[in-house]
Amino acid sequence: MPSTSSLPSLSPTSPASPAPSASAHVDPRLLRAFLVVAEELHFTRAAALLYVAQQALSRDVRRLERELGVELFVRTTRQVSLTADGERLVPFARRVLGAQEELVAAFREELARPLLVDLNSPGLLTGRRVLHRARELAPEQELMARYESGLAGAVGELTAGRLDVSFGRFAGLEAGVRAGLDHQLVRYEPMAVLLPEGHPLAALAEVPVDALAGEAVYAGAGNPRTSEWTDLARQLFDGRDIDVAAPAPMAVGEEEFERVMARTGTPVLVVVDFPAMPGAVLRPLVEPVPLSAVSLVWRKGLVHPGFDALRRAAVEIGRADGWLRRPVNGWIPAIDVDMLKRRK
Template sequence: MDVDLRLVRYFLVMAEELHFTAAARRLYVSQPALSNQIRRLEAQLGFQLFDRTSRGVTLTPEGAAFVPHAQKALAAIRAGIADAAATSGRSDVLRIDVLESALAAPQAVLARLRDRFPTMRLEVSSRGSAEQDRRLLAGDLDLGLCGATATQPDGLDQLVIHREPLGVAVPAEHRLAKADAINLADLAHELHYLPRDDFAPEWNALVVAQCAAAGFSPRRHPASTDGTGPALELVRAGECVALGLLSTPCPDGVVVRPLRDAIPRYEWVVRWRQPGTQRTREAVDAISSGRSGSPLL
C-alpha cells in the first residue's frame, strides 16, 4: 500500500489538535483542504481515522492505534534524511530547544556546541519541555535541554549533564533579603511565581513537592510570563517570591538566597530521539564531555 507521507503529517497534526481550524492554521492550509486531505488518507488506508460530530472531533479506535506508528514512520524518514545529509557533509544545522536560554546552563551548552562545531548553525528555540518531547518524537527537533522528569518518555534517550543548587529570589527590601540562607517554611505565606504548567511541568512538580515537604502548599501568583526576566520583574515589584537556580542572573532590586532545606539539586538533561543521528550523537558527546572532559559549568 502506498501512503502519502504528507497526508500522514496532516493526520498527526490533526490528531494533536482535534480541531480542524487549529490544525489547518498550523499547517498553513485551508480548513476545507485539510478535511479533504484527511478523507483522502482514510480512503488510502481503508478505515476512518476521526469521528466528526456536532460536539467536535475525536480519534476513532483505528485512528488512535495508527498514531504511534505514523509518528515513528515520519520520524524515521526525517532521521534518514538527516543521516544522509550528514554523510554528504551538507548537514550544518542543529535544532535545539532549551529552557530559558539566558540561564547559565543553557548558555554553557550553546557555547560548548559553538566551540566544538564552529561551522554549524544552531537553531535555538524555547518552547517548553512538553513541546520538546513532541517535537523530538516527530523529528522536528534534534536536541532538547530541560529538567529531568520522574519517567523518561518512550522513544527518547536522555543524559543528565549538570546538577544545580536551588535558591529563592526575593525583593531587595524583603524581610529575608539579608539572610545568609532561607528556610523554605518561612515562605509559606508568600505568593510564589511558577511558570505555566505546560511549559515546565518538571520544575513546577519539584517546587510543589519541596513546599509540601516543608509543610505548605504554595500560593501561586496569577501572572504567567514569557521567561525568567519578566518573572523577576514581578519579584522586584514585591508581588511574589520565586524559587529558582542560584546561578540565575538577577536585576537590581532582586536578590537570590540559598535554601537551608536539604532540597535536591535541579537536574539538567539533554534529550534526543532514539537512536539519534550521527550529528546528534556528536552533539551530545560535546555537551557531556567537552574538549578535555571538563564539567559543564
C-alpha cells in the same frame, strides 16, 4: 528499497552453471562490479573505471555468480557478452544500487542540516555553556538555539522532529512521553530563591528551605511548558508548610516576567545561575541543598555529528566544574534518584 535477498531466482543456463550459494545476501559492491562490466562488456575497461585490478574484478564477478547460482557472462578470448540471466539481473542491480544511493543521499542531507537545541530560556547558563562548548568542538556544524520555556513544552517538538534536543528534568515528564525519549544527566544544579529586596529573608546570605514556611513561592504553576519544574517544587515543599503560588499571568520575555514578579512581590523558585533581576536578590537554598537534575534530552534514534559534540561538551564541562557531584546534604526527589540509577 528492494532487498538484495529478494532478487528473483535466476535459472542456470546449462548443467555446468555454478551451484547456488547458501548466502541469502548479495553485497552491493558485487552488483556494482557486475553492472560496470555489463555496461562496458570489457573487463579491462570496467576495472579501470572501478579503480581495481582486472583480476580482482574477475574474482568479484565469479563470487556474484556463485552466490546467485548462475552464469552472468559468456567470456571468450575476443569478447564478453551477457547471458540471459545476466540481462535479467541488470534492471534489478540498477534498482538496488539506485535505492542505496538515494538512502545515502537522504542521510547526508539529514546530517548536514542544523541541530536545533532548546535552551529553555536565554538567561539559563547550563544549556548555554554546553552549546557554546559544542560549537567549539564541532565548528563545521551548525548548532542553533531555540527557546521553548521548559522541557515539558519542548517534548512535543522533540517527538515531532521539529526540535532535536532540550535540557531539563527528565523524571518530571509523564511516563508515556519518556518512552520515546532518551537522556544524559548534565548537572545537579543547586536551586535558589529570588526574593524582593524588601523581603525579610533577603538579608540572609543563604536561605534554609524551612525558612520559607508560610510563604507561597512561584514555581511556574499554570504554565504547561514548565510542569516538570512545578512538580519539582511541590515535592520540595511537601510537608514544609510552603505553598506553590497560584498561577500568575503568562509572561513572555524577561521584561514581562520581571514586571509581573515585581507587581506580585512573590518569591520565585529558581536555580543558582538565574540571571539578576532588578528589585530582587538571589539567595541559594540550603538545609538541604535542593538540586535540579538537569539532563540533555533527545528523541530516540537521533543521529547527528552536532549532537555527538553536544554530548561530549556536557561530559567535559561536567567533569571540569564538578556538575555531577552531589553535595552531602543535597536533595532530589526519590523518582529522580531511581531513574538516574536505572540510566547508569
